[in-house]
Amino acid sequence: MQTITLQHAAGLTPIRCGAALLREQTLWQQLISARGLIVTDETVADLYLPGLLQALNGSAVDYLVLPDGEQHKTLSTWQRILDHLAETGAQRDTTLIALGGGVIGDMTGFAAASYMRGINVIQVPTTLLAQVDAAVGGKTGVNLNQGKNLVGAFHQPSSVIIDVECLDTLEQREYSAGLAEVVKYGLIRDCAFLDWLEQNKEQIMRREPESLVSMISRSVQHKVEVVEADEREQGQRALLNLGHTFGHAIETATAYQQYRHGEAVAIGMQLAANLSAELGWIDSDDADRLRRLLTAFKLPLNIPESLRAEQLLDLMQLDKKNQAGRLRLVLLKALGQAIVTDDVPSEQVLAVMQHSLQSR
Numbered sequence: 001m002q003t004i005t006l007q008h009a010a011g012l013t014p015i016r017c018g019a020a021l022l023r024e025q026t027l028w029q030q031l032i033s034a035r036g037l038i039v040t041d042e043t044v045a046d047l048y049l050p051g052l053l054q055a056l057n058g059s060a061v062d063y064l065v066l067p068d069g070e071q072h073k074t075l076s077t078w079q080r081i082l083d084h085l086a087e088t089g090a091q092r093d094t095t096l097i098a099l100g101g102g103v104i105g106d107m108t109g110f111a112a113a114s115y116m117r118g119i120n121v122i123q124v125p126t127t128l129l130a131q132v133d134a135a136v137g138g139k140t141g142v143n144l145n146q147g148k149n150l151v152g153a154f155h156q157p158s159s160v161i162i163d164v165e166c167l168d169t170l171e172q173r174e175y176s177a178g179l180a181e182v183v184k185y186g187l188i189r190d191c192a193f194l195d196w197l198e199q200n201k202e203q204i205m206r207r208e209p210e211s212l213v214s215m216i217s218r219s220v221q222h223k224v225e226v227v228e229a230d231e232r233e234q235g236q237r238a239l240l241n242l243g244h245t246f247g248h249a250i251e252t253a254t255a256y257q258q259y260r261h262g263e264a265v266a267i268g269m270q271l272a273a274n275l276s277a278e279l280g281w282i283d284s285d286d287a288d289r290l291r292r293l294l295t296a297f298k299l300p301l302n303i304p305e306s307l308r309a310e311q312l313l314d315l316m317q318l319d320k321k322n323q324a325g326r327l328r329l330v331l332l333k334a335l336g337q338a339i340v341t342d343d344v345p346s347e348q349v350l351a352v353m354q355h356s357l358q359s360r
Helices: 025-031 042-055 075-087 102-117 128-134 164-169 172-189 191-199 201-205 209-229 236-241 244-253 261-278 284-296 309-316 346-358
Strands: 002-008 011-018 035-041 060-066 095-100 120-125 139-144 147-154 159-163 329-334 337-341
Touching (some): 025 042, 035 042, 035 075, 035 102, 075 102, 075 139, 102 120, 102 128, 128 209, 201 209, 209 236, 236 244, 244 261, 261 284
Parallel strands (some): 095 120
Antiparallel strands (some): 139 147
């Protein structure tokens, strides 16, 4: 097991990563000293709730099983958590346990931030995407009809428990989608990590536990360093959005039906690398290197032929990260070095997307 500590305004959050942590009774007895409520979804409950309840045997822990899916990440589902807490007489010493992917983590974290103006939450991410990104950093929230994550709060978990054995049951497409966020850390701040990913890609795709612990711990360390430097997302935390401006436009244009989030981000990262090469900031060989790694991780590279580049550019102009009407992008000055820029002409962005469509 590896432990990484996140320092933040409210204190410290230990993040533990290892195998079989969900079933480690001694650990859980240390984490839950009073009452607890496990919040999970129907899919994860069938797989991991019994084992966690067994590890918590003897603790005063209840559970709430919610419907599965992004479409349930709403204020009404969030209120179900709050209602359950109130109806069962939960006090400020109650700890919420978010057992699931990013949707469960975001909603449970937001409930913890809201109930009695703040109670503890332990994040137990069960998807790779949540383990390396969503569960670390304290961003919580729910969606409105008008957009994703428009209501929420910053609320740091008291602890994060990452059990790599949870990835054994993850379908390949979801696993690959999580790998896109792993690659992102190498691209924006650690070229040596890209080297390691290339050297260990077969072990990673076989989900060998030792490689998973190393890969996830290194990704989490990067997320921790960025969050510690910019907890409220005012500056360098924006670098974590590499590929996301392109990716969000693709997700929106396909009504969130065609791609997992990580898949859209993978396409966006390749477009960002291609654009960086067009600007002369990186070599075309660097963009090709990224293409080979994403291919090895079974991730898409190009915009789907059903879309138009002009349509995507229009959607990108609506991105909430833009300022003063200027398109803000995260691009690469080198592999392992990213910057935020609003100085790229729209015509060049459009040309790179058109070339991606023609490359299919």
